[in-house]
Amino acid sequence: MQYLAQRRPRVAVEVLDLDHYHPLIRALSNVLSTDLAQVTYAQLIDGLPMVGTAWDMRAYLLFKEHPLVTHDKLCEGAMERAQVFCGTFDPVMLQFDSLVCGNPPPPVNTALDSDMRQVMQRYQDATPGSREFKMRLVELVAAAIHQIAILLFQSDDKLHSKEDIDDVVSWKKESEWVVFSPRHRVLQEYPDPRPTLFYHAAYVDYQQYPHGLADVAGYWAEDRIFGGVAVFDRGVSGTECNDIYFHSGRQDTTFRVWRLLDSQFSELAEFLLSEQPCTPPFPIIASYANKHRHDPWDAIALHHIFRDPWEREVPPTKPDDGRDVRSAGDYPEVDDMFDAVQAAVDRAVDESGEKGKSEE
Template identity: 40%
Template sequence: MEREDLEAFSKVLHEVARCAHDQRVPFYTIKEGDHHHVLSRAIKNVLGTELAIFTYAQIIDGLPTADVAWDRRLPGISGDHPIDDVHEELCPGAMDKAREFYANWDPSILKFDPKVVEAYNHAEPGSKPFNLRLVELVAVSLHQIGVTLFKLDLRLHNGDIESITNWRMPLSDGMIAVPARPTLFNHPAYMDYDIYPEGLADAVGYWAEDRIIGGVSVFDRRPQADPLNPPNLFLHPCRDHVTDRVCQLRDEQQQALVDFFLSDDPSSVCPLPVLIDVQNQVRFDWMTAHTTDLIYRDIWERKPLERDDLNFMLRRPRADLDYPEIRQMIYHVNAQLGIPLPTEDRSPSLPPGQTTEKEERHNLNESSTR
C-alpha cells in the first residue's frame, strides 16, 4: 500500500477498532453452565502458572527482566543496553503483587467480541468449534489482563523506567539513528498503537499473550467449507530462535492446550508456552498473513505494510528457521543429482531431542558396526 493510502486507511482502522471496543460484551454474557464454568476454569488455570505470574509481575514492575527483553527475533534494543545492568531480576514485591492479583482474580473485568461469545455459546462443549473459541477467549483474556495491569501504572521498579526504555546506542560514523520503542513490553509486529483502542496498553497486551501462550493467537477468518471442523489455531511468535512466521498448531499441540484449559488439576502438565518448531509446516509470511491470507484475530490489529517495506521484506534471504522446507528441498535435489552433500548443521528449527536425517543415518551406521 502506498504511504498516502496507508495514512487514510489507518484512520479507518482506528475507527473500526474503536467501534469494536465499544461493542464488546461483559463476561456474564457467557452462557451459564458448562460454557461459563469451562471458560472460568481455563483462565484460572493459565493465570495460576508460574509463567503467567512472572509475565504479569514484569508489567507490575514496569520493566521486563533483561533476559526476557532480549528474547525476541527483533528485540528493539542493542549494544550495551542498561537493561542488562539494572534489571537482571524482578524488583522486590513484583511477584507478590502478581500472586495477589491471581488470588483476587475477578473475571468481571473482561469484555469480549459479541460474535465470538455467540459462537462459543452456540458450540457444543467438547467440539472443535467450542475448543477453538475457548482458546480465543482465553487469549483475549490474557491480553486484557496485560492491558489492565499496564494502565494501573504500578511501577515497582526502583529506578527511572523512562531512561531505560528510551535509551539508544551511541552512534558512530555511518550509523543511522533508530528511535526506541515506547515500551520494552512489545511484540515487534504488533506496535500499531496509534490505531489500537487502548493505545500503547494494547501493545503490552500482545506482548503478554505472546510470552504466555507462545505467540499472538490468530485465526483463519476465511469462509469455511465445514464450519464444524475449523482450521486449527495459528500463533504469531516473536521469541528468539523461533520463526516469526504465522504458524498453525498441529492437532496434538492444540489438544494439549485445550486439555490443560479443561483440567480440574491446575498442577497438571502445562504445555505453555507452545513453541513452534520444524514440525509446524503450515506457515504464512507475517507481512501478508492478515491481508492476503485472512489470518488474524481482529482486522485492525496490524496495518498493511507500505509497498516499499513489503517488497524489501519479501526479498530477504530465507533462513531455515523460517522456511525449513528449503533445506530439505536442497538436500533432496542434491542427493538425486549425485552432488556430494555438505556437512549438515543441526537445523535451528528442530525441537529439542529431535535429530536430523543425517544424524539418524550416522547413529544407524554406528550401531550396525558394533
C-alpha cells in the same frame, strides 16, 4: 487514528450459560496458575521488563549502554504481587468486545451495524467438546490474557516510578562516527526508541489499537505466556475459526505465522479444560514438524489469518523482507526440496549403475 475503546460495546462473561461459563473460567484459572503467566504479569507490575526477557525478543533494540541492562531481575515484591493477583483475579472484571473478532472496529462517531454478532455468542453457539468449542475457547482465553495485560499496563501502581520508566524507555544511543580508515568514516545513527519496552516486534501499530500502547503490551504478554500471539484462519467471511496459528516473537523462533499441529492444539485444549493441576504446554514453540507456515504479509493479506484485521498494518503490496537466503529454520520446505533433489540424484546414480552392469 486510535479507536476509542469506550465507544465500543462490551459484554461480560456472565452472559454465558453454565456449560460455557465454567470451562472459560477454568481455562483462565489454569493459565493464570502457570509460572510463565505470573512472571509475565510481574514484569508489568514492576513497570520494566527484565533484561533477559528483552534479549529473548526478536528485533529488540538493546545496546550494552542501555539502562535496562542493569534490570536483570524483578524488583522486590513484584512476583509476590503477581501471584496474589493471578490467584485472586475475578473474571467479572473482564469485558469482551461485543463485535465478533474478525470485524473491524468502527471509527469514532460511526454507528454499529445492528446485526453484528457477538464474539461471546459464537463461543456460546459452539457445542461443548467440539473442535469449534475448543477453538473459540482458545480465542477468548487469548483475549482475556491480553485484556489482563492491558489492565496492568494502564495501572499507575507500578514498583518503578513513572519518571524511572520514562527515562529507561526514552533512552537512545547517541550517534557516533565509525572509522574505517584515516580517510573513511561514517556517522552511525541509531533508531528512535519504541514508546514501550513491552512489545512483540510485529504488533506495534498502537495508533490503530483500541487501547493504544496497552494493546502492544497485551500482544507481548500473549507471546511470553503462550509462545506466540494466537491468530486464526478466518475464512472468506473473516469471522470463522477454521484453524489456529501462532505468531511468535521470541529469539530463535520463526518470524513466520505457523499452524499448530493437531497434537499441539489437543494438548493446549486439554490443559485449558483440565479440572486437575497438570503440566502446562507453554511456551508452545514451532519445530521442524510445523511445516504449515505463511509469511506475515501473506497470512493476513492472502489467507485471512488474524485475530482482528487491524492488529497489523497491511501494505497494499508485499514488502521486501531483505532476506537473500531462506533458512530451513523459517522455511522447512527448503530441506524437503533438497531431500527430493538428493533422492532424485541417488536414483539416477543407481539406475546408471544398474544400466552399466546390464551392458557388461
